[in-house]
Each structure stands twice: as C-alpha cells, then as structure tokens.
Amino acid sequence: MKYAFARLWTGNTASGLATWALPFILGLAVLERSLSAVDLGIVLATRTAGFLVAVPVAGVLADRHSRRQVVLWAGLVAGLATPLIAAGMGRSVPLMATAAAVVGIGQGACRPAFQALTAEVIAEDRRQQANAAMTLAVRVTTLVAPGLTALLAVVASTPVLVIGTAVLWLAAALIPPRGTFTPVPAAVKSRFFADFADGLREARRHPWFLAGLGALTAVIATGYSATGVVLPLVSRDRYDTEAVLAGGLTAYTVGALVGAVVIARWRPRRQGWAALIGLGCYGFAPLSLLLPVHPAFVIAAYAVAGLGIELFNVPWFTATQREVEPGKLARVSSLDFLFSYGLAPAGLAFIAPAIGEFGAVPVLAVCTVVCFAAPAAAALVPSSRDFRVTRVPAAPVNDRS
Template sequence: MPSTTPPTTDARRSTPLRRPDFVRLWCATTASGLATWAMPFILGLAVLHGSLSAVALGLVLAGRTAGFLVAVPLGGVLADRHPRRAVVLVAGLTAAAATPVLALGLDTSTALMTLAATVVGVGQGACRPAFQALTAEVVPVEERQQANAALTFSVRGVTLLAPGLTALAATVTGPGTLLMATMVLWLAAALLPRGGTLATEERPERRPFHVEFLEGLTEARRHPWFLSGLAALTTVIALGYSATNVLLPLAGRDHYGTEAVLAGALTAYTAGALVGALLMSRWRPRAQGLWALFGLGLYALAPLSLAFPVGAVVVFAAYAVVGLGVELFNVPWFTAAQREVAPDKLARVSALDFLFAYGFAPVGLALIAPAAQAFGFEAVLLACALLCVLAPALAALAPGARDFRTPRSP
C-alpha cells in the first residue's frame, strides 16, 4: 500500500473543535442524528406497548423515507440558493413542528402519523446537504478532515449509546413523551448553527428548480472520481448493506441459534466505525482516494462472514473491520467533495450523494429476500461480497480517483 505523509505542525495544532461555529454545528448535527435514529426505535417500542400495529409502523416509516428522498434534492437546490444556515433552520423547525402531530397520532390515526412522519422526513432530508455545505463554510480547508471525522464520530456514538438510553427512558415514560423529546432535538438542530455565508452571492439570478438541480448534476460530471465513487457506494449500500441487514438475523438463527449474534455484530460494526473516525481525524495517507475505496471494499467481509458458519467471533471481527473501512471511506469522501466541488454547487452535489446512496437501499432491501429464496442464502451473500469488491476496484480506475482530486485542464 502507499506510504503516508505525516501531518504538518500546523495541522497538529489546529483543530475545528476550537472553533465555536463548528462546535455549534457539531452539536446540531448530533442532535439531528439522534432524532433521526430515535424515531423508528421509539415507534418500535410503541408496537411493543400495543399503541401501534406492525402494519402501521411500516406505513409510518415508509412515509418518512419518502419525505426524505423527495426533500434531499429540494434541500440541495435551496441550500445553494439561500444561506445554508437559513435552510437548516427551516428544515429543523419543520421536523420539530410535525413531531407533536406524530405523537398525537399514536392510538388514534395511522393516516395522521404517516402524514406527520412524511413531514419529519422532509425536514430530515432538506437539512442533510445544507449541513455538508455549511461545514465547508465554517471550517477552513486544512481542518475539514478532522471536522468530518468529528461529525461521523458523533453519528456512530449516537448509534452505540442511544439504544440503551432510549430503552432506559422507556421504563419511566411512554412512546409519546419520547417522541416529544425528539422535537427538542430538532429544535436544537435548527437553532444551534451559527456562521456561514451565502454561497450564491455571485449568482443572484434564480432559475427553475429543475434547471438548478441539473446544474448540480453537471458539476458532479466534472469530477470523474466522484461519479465512479458514488456508483461504488450505491452498489455497496444497495447490495452489501441491504444483504447483511436482511440476512444477518437469519444467519444468527440458522448458524448460531441465537439473536445475540445480530446485536454483537452491529455493536462490533459501530465500535469499528468509531475507531475508524478517530484514525481518520489524524491520518493523512498518500493516495487517499485509493485507501478510501479500499476501505469501502472491505464491506465484502460482512456478507462473506455470513455465508458459512465460521463462528460468532469471526463474524464480530469481520463487522468491526467493515465499520473501520466505512469511515476510511466516508471521511475522505466528504472532505474531497467539500474541497473539489464548486462552493456554489456543493449542496446540490451533496444531495446527489445522499439521493443515490440511500435512494437505492430500499430496492436492495426489497429484492434480497426473494433472491435468497430463489438462488439460495449462500449464493446471494457470495454474489454481494464479490460486487462489494468489484465496484470500488472499478471506481479506482477513474481519473482522479487516486487522490479524490479532479484533473485540471491544461
């Protein structure tokens, strides 16, 4: 593998955590991440309490996903047209306003809950590209890798700690109160960010929505490494991630006879991701793009470890390495986009990232189980593992993929 370049003295001394604007942004993204994660978990508790049926849960979560996917491109255009701080404010307040309606619908109306969840999804989707662009505004270039590592560390920390905290809170209060607590989190996400400037100060004219969105697509096409990397990421999420999410519980039941393998594997994945985020906060490898794609390709270990009864410890180790590899990709990926993409189009390109990476995941989730029934459990897992290796390997051949840098014209 390529050797690494040690950070400079200035890089060691400077840190985005000393910048008040970034700390507020970090707290806001952490709050939005916790609110996003908590909602399906709380609704799952409502099913256990008998205040929500399993069918209603599926409809409500489908509504949230639909709202998210619709709002991501809209949020990207708005965040390049208006101050990113204002877009985050409106998106967070939208999600916060819909949350009490969601709580009100418990035990009363599935339709009302689905509508409210869709609006929450709209707020969630609109703020994602705005947060990415706002990070580039409040953090200088030399500190953005540390900033992105800190942001992803908070996401993984929420995933690790929130289940226990939510379950503990559920012992003293009900799902409705817990949902109202997520409203407070959305208010924090809306009100905390400060700083940032209008990225479109030199573009006062406004064009139709579809024209501005296509401008973002045109900007993305200027960066071959981005398109190839996004194709690889979409493949890994739609096939590898979906396969392991659907088939991991079945592997735990059939190979090991216990659901503990599911909990252990997910915990190991999160722990590995935390280690990966800490590593990428300091590590500046040469050929950073190749290292990132190598980390993405490590996801093949997850379906590979489930294909055969290799022992629970091997599964846990594989998931820990996969989690580390995901952050080996994520942090340089976000940092490179913030560096290479034109600032006035960054939110729209980030919206494309989220739209493709997460938009195809439901397709994978829907197709994996029928494919496993038709072709066999092991065959599907092995095919997913192979594609998780091939997609990043092909992406590494794109111009600029070595360093995630766009080749400049002479």
C-alpha cells in the same frame, strides 16, 4: 472558529440523533402493542419518501439561499411535525404517516445544507478532522442511545419520547452558526430543473465523484441490505443465539468509531484509493455470513466493515467539500444522499424476495462480489487515486473578452 464548529457539531449531532431515534422509539411502541408492525412499516416508509423528495429540492434551495436558513427551516419543519406522530399513535395511522412524511422532508432538507455549511464554517485544512468528529458523534450515539432510550422508556411513555425527538430537531434548527456563502442574486436565479441540471453537470466534472458514488450505492444496495436481512437469520438458524446478531451490530459500530478516530489524523498518500479500499472492506460482512465460520469471525468481519466505511466516509465528504464549486456544493451533496441513502430501502425491498426465491447463499455470494468489485472498479478511474481532478493550467491569452 472553535465556537462555530461546536455549534455546527451540536446541531448536526442533534439532527442525526433525532433521525436515528424515531424508528427505535416506534419499535418500542410495537413491543407495547400500541402500534402494529405493519403500521410501523407504513410510517417509516412515508418518512423515507419525504426524505427522497426533499433531498434534491433542498440541494437547489441551499445553493440559492443561505445554507443556515435552509437548516433552520428544515429543523423547524421536522420539529413541529414530530408531535403529530405522537398524537396519532394508537389513534390514526394516516395522521402518523403524514406527519412522518413531513419529518422526512425536514430530514432530507437538512442533509445537503449541513454538508455545504461545514465547508463554509471550517477551514479546508481542518475539515477532515471536523468531518471525523461529526461522524464520531453519530457512531457514539448509535452505540449508547439504545440502552439510554430503554432506560428513559421506564420513566416516560413512548409518545413523550417521540416528542423528545422534536426537541432535538429544534436544537438542530436553532444552534448551528451562520456561514459565509453569498447566494446568487435573485435577478439571475433560474428555474429549479435548470439549477438541478447545473448540479449534475458539476458532478460530471469530477469523475472520481461519479465513480465513488456508484461504488457506494452498489455496496449499500447489495451488501448493506443483504446483511441487514440475513444477519438475524444466520444468528438464529446457524448459531441458535441472538448474541451473534447483537455482537455483529455492536462490532460494526465500534469498528466505525475506531475508523473515525484513525481517519481524523491519518493522511494516506493516495487518499482516494485508501478510501475505496475501506469501502471494499464491507464485503467481509456478507462473506462471513456466507461461510460456516466461528461466530467470532462474523463479529470480526463486522468490525472491519465498520472500520472501512468510516475510512471511506470522512475522506469522501472532505474531498467533496474541497473539490466541488462552493455555489454548487449542496446540489452535488444532494446527489450523494439521494443515491446512497435512497437506494438502501430499494435494496432491502429487492434482497428479501431474492433470498426467498434463490436462497441466502447465492444472494450473499453476489453481494460479496459486488462489495469487493465495485470499489475496485471505481479505483480504476484516474482521478479516484486522490479524489481530485488534476487541472492543466490554461495558456495565457491577451484578450479575455
């Protein structure tokens, strides 16, 4: 099992690193003036569009077929399309945008498949530690990789760095282990929309999942988006230094690292409530930007937000893998990624004009209230207490026909 987990961890980490690295590397291309800021926005937008299209489709495919095969093809698609982004840099934005959309399809396809594959490879009593280890790798990557990428940029061109992410995608495709899931026989497979609707019905069987997903989506679409837009402005205008921006982002990642380490061992008595309290901690980030506090409070608030988000993420993923019917796990996980990741760009698109129209203070105030209130409302759903639906055993019957 340890060998299988090592392969799963390596593949998942490679896909996460490739996903994170591309926007950063293309940002270096903007600094080098080989790509304009507008062109960068177009390329990243098409990648997001590909992700959103692929996630629900991949959820169905990963429940119809081997999850390992879906990961394989998703990684190969992203890996083979990535060099075309490098080829189009400084020459053809349409080529870059098209290739980025294909990369987004590979990125979106692997997410629900990796989630379902984790449940196959890792025993239930070890999944929380496994999920914590995987999220820990992502956080370490985001903390260390910017400096490492900047150093690599000294000796390698930006197109070469982009091609390096293709190598990561190929690793994500080839390294993960096989799982134990047996797909539905071809003779009884149904149409895509029927399968997707079946996944929706499975999600509805778990009120804690719908409540938690609603809270997570609200926090990401408001608090995450608002702080992403406002933190640079506050750092510049209120504190007259970029150090608050750098300190806040670093503190968030460090807090998330600590959260991942804590939740790998901690088993709170009411796991669902503890996770939702962690999610609600994100409200301290917009609150710190709303108030004229010392910069140290802003940095501390971001550390608490990072800590809380991992105290939510790891139990959330673990509960989904435990509670959802194995044959529908990828479809339910695709809903998670579709709403939580998908509404982040929508939130950013809405927040910036709202700040321009109403000002930062009322927008931050609304986002703060939403970040605190949405998890609290989700906690009122009875099954949210433990992220588990209590099932009453059926009465015995003589005839099962």
